[in-house]
């Protein structure tokens with residue numbers, strides 16, 4: 001009972017924390033998070049910003065998502081929608097997507113509604129011309145100060161009165177964009193927050209996908225609360241209901257991936273052959289108190305000790321990508337989801353980690369499906385097999401489709 005309550009508060013704090021409204025006390029630095037590690041993040045951001053445009057692909061700045069039509073693979077159709085027109089690009093499998101979120105007090109969303117356009121978390125097409133979209137930096141570097149404020153308010157609305165933007169993060173809207181970009185399947189990943197109520201994304205999304213008859217294009221996913229003693233039982237029930245993957249989010253769910261409290265979850269996933277997508281690394285826009293959970297060195301124990309579990313490091317470790325590379329080289333059961341990384345870094349990942357361990361993911365509706373796809377197309381130009389592996393083949397192996 002006590003633990004439940006604690007997790008509930010932690011979950012609530014982490015939700016509110018997205019907006020930076022809560023600052024948790026305690027010492028800023030410890031063995032889990034050193035001053036050097038905090039400084040390394042600041043340095044990474046500065047270095048990346050300074051180097052943008054100086055890599056092998058030169059400057060890669062577009063006028064919003066629509067601006068990607070300047071690339072050879074895309075066009076704007078008569079409705080002004082961005083569409084993939086190169087017939088040779090393989091139909092993709094997106095391993096990392098979400099639907100509209102409503103938690104706690106926020107009323108239910110109609111996930112079957114259609115709307116004229118999607119209001120992305122980075123809503124780069126809201127203006128004409130769109131916001132400058134740099135594909136040579138970690139993607140969240142494209143949030144302006146104003147866009148970050150909007151993101152914070154949106155996150156808060158998702159737990160209070162409901163978010164207007166989230167109401168556009170629906171199944172028909174996602175499917176329409178998948179059609180536009182030739183994305184055949186998308187793995188939908190909820191998060192279990194550990195809230196005292198209004199915490200049913202897994203169940204709500206499963207139901208919505210089922211009633212929209214959106215399977216098998218939308219693969220159902222789940223999540224459990226770290227440390228929940230009932231998690232193994234819940235995982236078995238979810239797999240029986242058809243989920244294909246779970247998501248665990250160290251910064252939002254506030255846990256260390258190598259905490260022994262997680263072992264029953266990993267063990268069960270190994271037994272069930274259920275892959276785990278971790279939110280990987282520090283994104284750099286979350287509250288600093290949560291950074292300590294997401295250092296790459298805290299993931300290693302889980303990956304090492306549970307070799308039967310297929311782990312996907314979401315965002316390829318985000319801003320900690322340089323520490324994710326050696327892990328992916330070392331462990332056969334670690335894949336990297338490439339969402340977010342800029343083209344120069346993505347090119348490095350292909351060379352240093354190998355194309356057989358990289359997975360296309362989009363983090364929709366944070367961003368348009370084409371934002372990551374365009375980068376994959378760029379770095380795989382002239383490399384048919386590499387392109388197929390990243391966009392589709394590896395996901396087929398991971399999910400056992402092939």
Ligand SMILES: [Zn+2]
Nearest residue numbers: 096098314363
């Ligand atoms: Zn995500």
